[in-house]
Every structure is written in structure tokens, then in C-alpha cells.
Amino acid sequence: MDYDIVVIGGGPAGLAAAVEAKKSGVDNILIIERDRELGGILQQCIHNGFGLHEFKEELTGPEYAERFIDQVKELNIEYKIDTKVLNITEDKIISAVNSKNGLINIIAKSIILSMGCRERTRGAINIPGTRPAGIFTAGTAQRYINMEGYMVGKKIFILGSGDIGLIMARRLTLEGAEVIGVAELMPYSGGLTRNIVQCLHDYNIPLLLSHTITRIDGKDRIDGIELSEVDEDNRPIPGTEKYYECDTLLLSVGLIPENELSKSANLKLDNITGGPIVNEFMETTIEGIFACGNVVHVHDLVDYVSEEGRRAGKNAAKYVLEGFSKSERVIQTKAGKGIRYIVPQAIRLENIDNSITLFMRSDDVYSNETLNVKLGEEVIRRIKKRTLTPGEMERVNIDINLLKDTVAETLVVEIEKEGQ
Known part of the structure; x- marks a missing residue:
């Protein structure tokens, strides 16, 4: 063929x-x-x-x-x-x-x-404890309920605040389950703000930031989980353990x-x-x-x-x-301070008609900062941002006229923090 x-x-x-x-x-x-x-x-x-x-x-x-x-x-x-x-x-x-x-x-x-x-599974995050039934990735639970017609549990805890986990918190609640809470390892949510509001706040489901599961209990079916607060290095803090009884655990810990x-x-x-x-x-x-x-x-x-x-x-x-057309002239994009990555990673100028859109995510939550776009050492664009969060992708459009006639080989996007 x-x-x-x-x-x-x-x-x-x-x-x-x-x-x-x-x-x-x-x-x-x-x-x-x-x-x-x-x-x-x-x-x-x-x-x-x-x-x-x-x-x-x-x-x-x-x-x-x-x-x-x-x-x-x-x-x-x-x-x-x-x-x-x-x-x-x-x-x-x-x-x-x-x-x-x-x-x-x-x-x-x-x-x-x-x-x-x-989705990342339990094996990817190494949660200690027994290996009972009743542990699903959020996407698997979503397929069971929405396409196969099976309910995954009655009393549910969710680890991770990715968008699928947030949406499933609401979905399970609407199906009659009790969603005890959502725990997130990081000090910020990994999902969109609108999903936090519509799926958790609107249903009074607590979001516990800087928390993770430190033990899973259960023989045939999960009986409960131990939740602990974590420090700045994401290590569990002794003495903060709290036990939650549940028959189902959903994992929304990254894609x-x-x-x-x-x-x-x-x-x-x-x-x-x-x-x-x-x-x-x-x-x-x-x-x-x-x-x-x-x-x-x-x-x-x-x-x-x-x-x-x-x-x-x-x-x-x-x-x-x-x-x-073959081109030896390529500008490489580079993630600077506060930026995790940029896509695309390479730009050939002769293939761009008017502008190029760069996609990126910040590495932390920032407020009232400036995104600087630098061609070599020259700042060609400054963008004021009220908030930047890893859970929401940023799009930056660069006019081709700002890139023409340059000898620079790198295009850097970085967050200009106060005092710099």
C-alpha cells in the first residue's frame, strides 16, 4: 500500500x-x-x-x-x-x-x-502500600462511566489536580458518589482555573495543595489512604498524616x-x-x-x-x-528563566509569512510579571502578564519583521522578575 x-x-x-x-x-x-x-x-x-x-x-x-x-x-x-x-x-x-x-x-x-x-499510573509515582483493586487513572474511570456504563466506586479520593481529575470529581458527584477530596503535590493546581471553580468549588470538594498520598491500605479492595503534607522539596512532613476511608482512588498525576x-x-x-x-x-x-x-x-x-x-x-x-527549500539558517528557541519549554524548538525564517506563534508553560505561579522575548541579547518584545501558571499554556505571537535581518541564533523567552 x-x-x-x-x-x-x-x-x-x-x-x-x-x-x-x-x-x-x-x-x-x-x-x-x-x-x-x-x-x-x-x-x-x-x-x-x-x-x-x-x-x-x-x-x-x-x-x-x-x-x-x-x-x-x-x-x-x-x-x-x-x-x-x-x-x-x-x-x-x-x-x-x-x-x-x-x-x-x-x-x-x-x-x-x-x-x-x-496518563501516568501508580507505578510511575511509587506510592507505597498494598496493591488492592479500586485504583484507576482518571481517564480510565472516565471511559468506564461515560462509554462503558460502569460506576467505579462510591467513596472516592483523587490524587492530582490535572484537568481530567477535576472533571471526574464533578462527574462522579453527579453520578451519586462521594468525592472526599483532591490532593495535589505542588503548591498550585495543574488544571485550568475554570475547572477548579466549576468542578470543585461549585460542589464544595476540597483541594489540598502541597499534599500527597503516603500509604494505600486494602486487601481485595482499597480501604483507605494516608495523606501527608509535603515540604518545599516535596518530601512528606512527619506528623501531618491524616487517614481517609475510601473504596476508590483516582490518579490524575500528569500526561x-x-x-x-x-x-x-x-x-x-x-x-x-x-x-x-x-x-x-x-x-x-x-x-x-x-x-x-x-x-x-x-x-x-x-x-x-x-x-x-x-x-x-x-x-x-x-x-x-x-x-x-533547504535552509541552513535556523533560529533555535530557548526557555529562559521561569519558562519550562517552548514549541516549536526551531524556526526557519523564510518559511514564515507574517508571524510565528510560540507555545510555552511557566515553571511556577507568577503574578504581575513581564514576559521578555529576546533575540540574542536584544529584547524585541515585552508582554505584561497578570498571572502565569503551569496549568495554563501561554501563546506568544512574534511578528516576522522583528526577526528579519538578525544574525542571532537563539530566541529566548524568559520571565523578568521584579528587581531585575
């Missing part, structure tokens, strides 16, 4: 990428999705709040996904569901398997990676870009994001392989995932139809 573009992952990023590639003039496109339907994680996100940027209206997750699935079908874009990709190579050869076709080998002119992300396939293709990964290093075209370190969405870095809003998918799809089409 030969295709011009193969999109791996049929979630919001992959669907947007395929639609945009088709609209950009490429006909021979294949989407490969491992689940039983297109739409990705959106299909289990039955709450509203999606689409405000993309469609200018509030939609549920399945409604948002359906908008793109309808476009895929209208454009006659081929897709395979229940199909798992086993391997991709630097030469863009894809090995996949499903029950209908068996083992499939596909040759692509261009590949778009949009596999999304996965990790799904990059086993990226590793199989020998793509260079960013040590901070865990996703592929990309340039202004969302092209990875291997020519013709693009990446977008949560496989690159974890987003807050699906609208921005779709936007990134469109950019990858448009540029993959351009690569197939025209090719790119």
Missing part, C-alpha cells in the same frame, strides 16, 4: 491534519486509528466546554469530534479503525495490524504523528506524550515535553515526518490541538506537492 500522507491517530489533531491536507490538494490520504471509532479521547469527554475558539460555540467532546469526522467523510478521506501501528521507520515505512487485513506494510511520502498522550513510534523512527525528543522536536512547520527532525497535538506537548484546549493539526496537515501537503 502506498499513500501520499498517512496520519497516525484519529483524534482531534489527526482529524484536523487530514482534513487540512485534503483541502490543500493531496488526495491520497490514510488515517490509522487504534480505537473502535474516530475521535480519540473526545468520545469519552461528554462534558461541554469544547469548541469556543474553533467553532465559536460550546460543544461536548463527542459533538466536537463529530464536526471533524463529518468533514473526513464528506472529503472521502480513507481511514482504518481498530488498527494498531507497530512500527515506523526513517524511510516512512509503516507496519500496522488489524483483524481484517492482518499485518499491513504501508509506504508513505509523508507521515503525520498525532497519537496523543497517556505523557505517546512517543513509542517516534522513538522507533529515531526522532529527536525534547527532554522536557517528552515529544518530538519540531520546527515552524511542525516537521520533526526527520524530513517529511510531522507531529501535532498532545504527542508534541500536552495542551489545555482541544481547539489549539486542532489548530496545530491543521498546520501540520497543510505543511505535510506542501511537502508532498512542492517540497521545502
Whole structure:
């Protein structure tokens, strides 16, 4: 099988990428999705709040996904569901398997990676104690309740304040469960402010910052957890232990870009994001392989995932139809003081028409600070920010005219703290 573009992952990023590639003039496109339907994680996100940027209206997750699935079908874009990709190579050869076709080998002119992300499990955070039933990641519990029709428990504690955990606190409450509380290791929440308000405050569910679980009890089913306060080094403080009886524990302790396939293709990964290093075209370190969405870095809003998918799809089409001009002149982006990471990590100026958007997260909570954008040693833009928090991604637009005629090789974004 030969295709011009193969999109791996049929979630919001992959669907947007395929639609945009088709609209950009490429006909021979294949989407490969491992689940039983297109739409990705959106299909289990039955709450509203999606689409405000993309469609200018509030939609549920399945409604948002359906908008793109309808476009895929209208454009006659081929897709395979229940199909798992086993391997991709630097030469863009894809090995996949499903029950209908068996083992499939596909040759692509261009590949778009949009596999999304996965949740950290109990094993990733090393909570001591016994190993009873009743411990779920928040996303697993969400699928059980919203798609499979199973209730996960009656008396529930949640560790971690990521958006999925916050949303599940509300969802479980609405289903009649008692959510005792949400504990967060850091001194700030990892979720959006609107979710803290709508999912915890509105239901009187306590959020315990700078706390973590130090023991899990239970033989067959979890009986309870021991919660402790932590110090500045995130170490439990002796004497602060408190015991909570519960029959279920949900973990919302972070998301990790799904990059086993990226590793199989020998793509260079960013040590901070865990996703592929990309340039202004969302092209990875291997020519013709693009990446977008949560496989690159974890987003807050699906609208921005779709936007990134469109950019990858448009540029993959351009690569197939025209090719790119080779450029030795590359400006590297660099996270300065107070910034965890920046995407894209590399910028080729001749490929930018008007402006470039940089995505980033702060490494702590800051108030009334200034974001400085520096080209070499020169500050080319200052942006006043009332608040900066790791739970909310920042977008910074840079006018191409500010970057032209420079000999600098690095673009740094940093937080200018008071007194500097």
C-alpha cells in the first residue's frame, strides 16, 4: 500500500491534519486509528466546554469530534479503525495490524504523528502500600462511566489536580458518589482555573495543595489512604498524616506524550515535553515526518490541538506537492528563566509569512510579571502578564519583521522578575 500522507491517530489533531491536507490538494490520504471509532479521547469527554475558539460555540467532546469526522467523510478521506501501528521507520515505512487485513506494510511520502498522550499510573509515582483493586487513572474511570456504563466506586479520593481529575470529581458527584477530596503535590493546581471553580468549588470538594498520598491500605479492595503534607522539596512532613476511608482512588498525576513510534523512527525528543522536536512547520527532525497535538506537548484546549493539526496537515501537503527549500539558517528557541519549554524548538525564517506563534508553560505561579522575548541579547518584545501558571499554556505571537535581518541564533523567552 502506498499513500501520499498517512496520519497516525484519529483524534482531534489527526482529524484536523487530514482534513487540512485534503483541502490543500493531496488526495491520497490514510488515517490509522487504534480505537473502535474516530475521535480519540473526545468520545469519552461528554462534558461541554469544547469548541469556543474553533467553532465559536460550546460543544461536548463527542459533538466536537463529530464536526471533524463529518468533514473526513464528506472529503472521502480513507481511514482504518481498530488498527494498531507497530512500527515506523526513517524511510516512512509503516507496519500496522488489524483483524481484517492482518499485518499491513504501508509506504508513505509523508507521515503525520498525532497519537496523543497517556496518563501516568501508580507505578510511575511509587506510592507505597498494598496493591488492592479500586485504583484507576482518571481517564480510565472516565471511559468506564461515560462509554462503558460502569460506576467505579462510591467513596472516592483523587490524587492530582490535572484537568481530567477535576472533571471526574464533578462527574462522579453527579453520578451519586462521594468525592472526599483532591490532593495535589505542588503548591498550585495543574488544571485550568475554570475547572477548579466549576468542578470543585461549585460542589464544595476540597483541594489540598502541597499534599500527597503516603500509604494505600486494602486487601481485595482499597480501604483507605494516608495523606501527608509535603515540604518545599516535596518530601512528606512527619506528623501531618491524616487517614481517609475510601473504596476508590483516582490518579490524575500528569500526561505523557505517546512517543513509542517516534522513538522507533529515531526522532529527536525534547527532554522536557517528552515529544518530538519540531520546527515552524511542525516537521520533526526527520524530513517529511510531522507531529501535532498532545504527542508534541500536552495542551489545555482541544481547539489549539486542532489548530496545530491543521498546520501540520497543510505543511505535510506542501511537502508532498512542492517540497521545502533547504535552509541552513535556523533560529533555535530557548526557555529562559521561569519558562519550562517552548514549541516549536526551531524556526526557519523564510518559511514564515507574517508571524510565528510560540507555545510555552511557566515553571511556577507568577503574578504581575513581564514576559521578555529576546533575540540574542536584544529584547524585541515585552508582554505584561497578570498571572502565569503551569496549568495554563501561554501563546506568544512574534511578528516576522522583528526577526528579519538578525544574525542571532537563539530566541529566548524568559520571565523578568521584579528587581531585575
